[in-house]
Amino acid sequence: MKYVDEFRAPEKATAVLQEIKQLSQEIDRHLKIMEVCGGHTHAIFKYGIEELLPEQIELIHGPGCPVCIMPKGRLDDAIAIAQNPQVIFTTFGDTMRVPGSHTNLLQAKAQGADIRIVYSPLDSLQIAKENPTQEVVFFGLGFETTAPSTALTILQAAAENITNFSMFCNHVLVIPALRALLDQDDLMLNGFIGPGHVSMVIGTDPYEFISQQYDQPIVISGFAPLDILQSIWMLLKQIKENRCQVENQYSRLVAKTGNPIALKAMNQVFDVCETFAWRGLGEIPASGLKIRTEYAQFDAELKFSFPGFRVADHKACKCGEILKGMLKPWECKVFGTACTPETPIGACMVSSEGACAAYYKYGRLSKAEKSKFGNKG
Amino acid sequence: MSGFVTNNLENSAQLRTKGVVRDTHITLAHGSGGKAMGDLIEDIFVQHFDNPILAQLEDQATFDLTHLLQQGDRLAFTTDSYVVDPLFFPGSDIGELAINGTINDLAVSGAKPLYLTCSVILEEGLLVETLRRVVNSMQTAAKKAGVQIVTGDTKVVHRGAVDKLFINTTGIGIIPRGIHISSRNIQPGDRIIVNGELGDHGAAILIARGELALETNILSDCQPLHDLVRTILAVCPQVHAMRDATRGGLATVLNEFAIASAVGIRIEEQYIPVKEAVTGICEILGLDPLYLANEGKIVVVVPSESADLVLSTMRSHPTGKSSAIIGEVTDSPSGIVLLKTAFGTERILDMLAGEQLPRIC
Numbered sequence: 001m002k003y004v005d006e007f008r009a010p011e012k013a014t015a016v017l018q019e020i021k022q023l024s025q026e027i028d029r030h031l032k033i034m035e036v037c038g039g040h041t042h043a044i045f046k047y048g049i050e051e052l053l054p055e056q057i058e059l060i061h062g063p064g065c066p067v068c069i070m071p072k073g074r075l076d077d078a079i080a081i082a083q084n085p086q087v088i089f090t091t092f093g094d095t096m097r098v099p100g101s102h103t104n105l106l107q108a109k110a111q112g113a114d115i116r117i118v119y120s121p122l123d124s125l126q127i128a129k130e131n132p133t134q135e136v137v138f139f140g141l142g143f144e145t146t147a148p149s150t151a152l153t154i155l156q157a158a159a160e161n162i163t164n165f166s167m168f169c170n171h172v173l174v175i176p177a178l179r180a181l182l183d184q185d186d187l188m189l190n191g192f193i194g195p196g197h198v199s200m201v202i203g204t205d206p207y208e209f210i211s212q213q214y215d216q217p218i219v220i221s222g223f224a225p226l227d228i229l230q231s232i233w234m235l236l237k238q239i240k241e242n243r244c245q246v247e248n249q250y251s252r253l254v255a256k257t258g259n260p261i262a263l264k265a266m267n268q269v270f271d272v273c274e275t276f277a278w279r280g281l282g283e284i285p286a287s288g289l290k291i292r293t294e295y296a297q298f299d300a301e302l303k304f305s306f307p308g309f310r311v312a313d314h315k316a317c318k319c320g321e322i323l324k325g326m327l328k329p330w331e332c333k334v335f336g337t338a339c340t341p342e343t344p345i346g347a348c349m350v351s352s353e354g355a356c357a358a359y360y361k362y363g364r365l366s367k368a369e370k371s372k373f374g375n376k377g
Numbered sequence: 378m379s380g381f382v383t384n385n386l387e388n389s390a391q392l393r394t395k396g397v398v399r400d401t402h403i404t405l406a407h408g409s410g411g412k413a414m415g416d417l418i419e420d421i422f423v424q425h426f427d428n429p430i431l432a433q434l435e436d437q438a439t440f441d442l443t444h445l446l447q448q449g450d451r452l453a454f455t456t457d458s459y460v461v462d463p464l465f466f467p468g469s470d471i472g473e474l475a476i477n478g479t480i481n482d483l484a485v486s487g488a489k490p491l492y493l494t495c496s497v498i499l500e501e502g503l504l505v506e507t508l509r510r511v512v513n514s515m516q517t518a519a520k521k522a523g524v525q526i527v528t529g530d531t532k533v534v535h536r537g538a539v540d541k542l543f544i545n546t547t548g549i550g551i552i553p554r555g556i557h558i559s560s561r562n563i564q565p566g567d568r569i570i571v572n573g574e575l576g577d578h579g580a581a582i583l584i585a586r587g588e589l590a591l592e593t594n595i596l597s598d599c600q601p602l603h604d605l606v607r608t609i610l611a612v613c614p615q616v617h618a619m620r621d622a623t624r625g626g627l628a629t630v631l632n633e634f635a636i637a638s639a640v641g642i643r644i645e646e647q648y649i650p651v652k653e654a655v656t657g658i659c660e661i662l663g664l665d666p667l668y669l670a671n672e673g674k675i676v677v678v679v680p681s682e683s684a685d686l687v688l689s690t691m692r693s694h695p696t697g698k699s700s701a702i703i704g705e706v707t708d709s710p711s712g713i714v715l716l717k718t719a720f721g722t723e724r725i726l727d728m729l730a731g732e733q734l735p736r737i738c
Contacts, residue, residue, distance in 0.1 A: 047724075052721075052722055225720060361725065
């Protein structure tokens with residue numbers, strides 16, 4: 001497992017940072033760069049990358065955390081399905097504390113629902129085989145990163161003719177979300193750090209519209225601190241040279257055309273749904289996936305009844321503005337007071353990959369306090 | 378009537394032949410208070426835990442106070458329940474954990490651990506052989522640490538009412554005169570020392586559950602720490618604070634310290650010992666080794682002038698070979714732990730909102 005540290009070498013980072021400083025001096029204006037993916041947001045906070053950058057580079061933490069953007073209504077539906085006495089509800093661990101309108105999965109489990117944390121959708125299939133008299137429902141969510149593995153699970157369930165397995169599908173797509181963001185008039189961005197894991201599946205081609213139609217540079221990036229720094233440097237270089245291209249910093253894992261096997265499985269099992277309501281961003285057309293009618297027997301939405309209501313985001317919550325980079329987390333009135341990781345109100349505080357949660361967890365100390373501390377240290 | 382020693386056993390123990398368990402599985406009869414229970418206690422617990430206090434076969438253990446008073450001026454008293462899943466995991470098992478865990482809770486007060494209780498709740502259907510292994514492991518750990526298990530209790534509950542086997546151990550130790558260790562004693566300028574690589578236990582449990590299809594050679598770090606503590610106090614009786622970093626890991630202990638003493642704590646990532654394999658697993662699973670559980674790691678806070686001496690003393694002890702000074706205490710920001718990353722940046726090292734993993738100890 002030696003590879004881990006290779007992309008964290010501080011001495012290499014110093015060299016890249018030097019070049020970033022040089023370039024931003026030459027560009028000489030304020031730059032807003034959005035990292036789309038929650039994994040990047042988490043890494044940026046964990047390694048304190050913002051602190052290393054020149055002041056004129058501002059990082060905007062985008063909507064790329066699939067747990068955070070799950071709307072309350074869908075959570076209510078998931079909880080309702082899980083509370084069915086016939087159901088064993090399986091989910092990735094990070095959904096357990098995501099708030100619905102009244103409760104969350106952790107509370108529902110304590111109140112008697114059979115909810116089990118799995119690490120892979122295939123584990124759910126195994127649970128289905130071991131519990132033939134019960135219905136096993138997997139809470140499918142995530143971007144194109146996780147969609148192929150749920151697709152493959154459904155294909156395997158079909159091949160093995162497992163009838164007591166289904167999926168509550170909440171997969172979302174990154175490209176429509178980016179397009180919706182770019183269509184906002186008030187968005188003043190200078191470039192994107194593109195998602196690495198999603199791009200392993202979809203490749204770099206689908207991002208071409210960003211450079212061609214919206215004149216924005218984008219660099220697909222890995223997740224180690226050095227990856228992110230190098231991507232920022234590549235973006236600055238594009239900006240300085242007046243280029244708007246799709247570049248690939250994560251070429252050790254991301255191919256131009258993506259992963260054809262994963263894409264094929266996704267297309268075989270899923271269809272694009274008309275619209276999906278993103279927490280914080282609202283309805284975005286063609287931004288979610290649904291199970292194709294050929295695999296309807298594995299669609300939990302057709303097997304179980306649930307409320308199916310759309311529940312509005314909390315009024316005080318400024319997640320939409322934060323996701324678009326118009327506000328910083330600490331500029332939201334409820335940040336750190338009513339809205340904390342223990343009692344999240346909005347999308348950005350829900351998962352550790354959300355901008356507010358990351359900021360709360362790693363950086364809520366005020367600059368003043370910190371510099372005072374720094375002098376003592 | 379809840380002692381290992383039931384009334385019927387008390388009255389007749391000397392008159393009949395030694396009890397033997399011939400059943401392969403634990404049944405409700407083994408918790409009934411009757412002969413089956415007496416046999417279980419005698420065959421498994423009394424035989425393994427063999428010591429003069431337990432051998433008195435009373436409902437309670439009794440000790441001579443004069444003897445205790447010679448060793449110090451205060452009692453330390455602690456209790457902990459062990460519910461780890463699985464019962465056996467790389468490097469250790471629930472039995473050894475139940476002994477070392479309670480020993481360590483006593484040890485971090487500076488106390489010399491002396492007597493432990495052992496209370497077990499068994500699930501109907503548990504293999505008797507499993508119980509035997511666990512109890513044997515408890516005795517081995519107790520012997521190694523020089524403590525005695527002097528009283529206990531056995532209950533059997535219906536299948537499903539507990540998962541296989543839960544253990545509670547309560548311990549008593551004696552704190553020597555002049556030792557005053559408390560999480561509220563920490564002063565700005567103090568240094569923070571750990572006795573080795575962090576996160577091994579949490580990672581070992583995670584792998585042992587077999588849900589991840591990962592293979593590693595990580596072993597739980599389960600070990601008693603009282604001798605290390607004794608060695609530290611011998612060279613530095615003025616240790617300010619000490620705590621074993623179990624659930625919630627190093628990060629949680631440091632946050633508890635910062636809050637209790639109203640100080641700031643600043644640690645440096647590059648000095649914190651973590652095994653490469655543990656870092657790798659955390660990377661794959663999105664976990665942080667600083668929050669992973671340990672069962673043989675201690676966080677020691679000492680005045681800066683004693684830090685080097687304590688460090689070298691710890692490094693020369695078998696349970697402290699990889700000890701390291703990882704940071705220092707500052708007067709502000711009060712109640713906050715800051716981590717200096719390998720990149721020279723600083724971030725808050727906060728408490729976890731929930732658990733990273735359930736049932737790890």
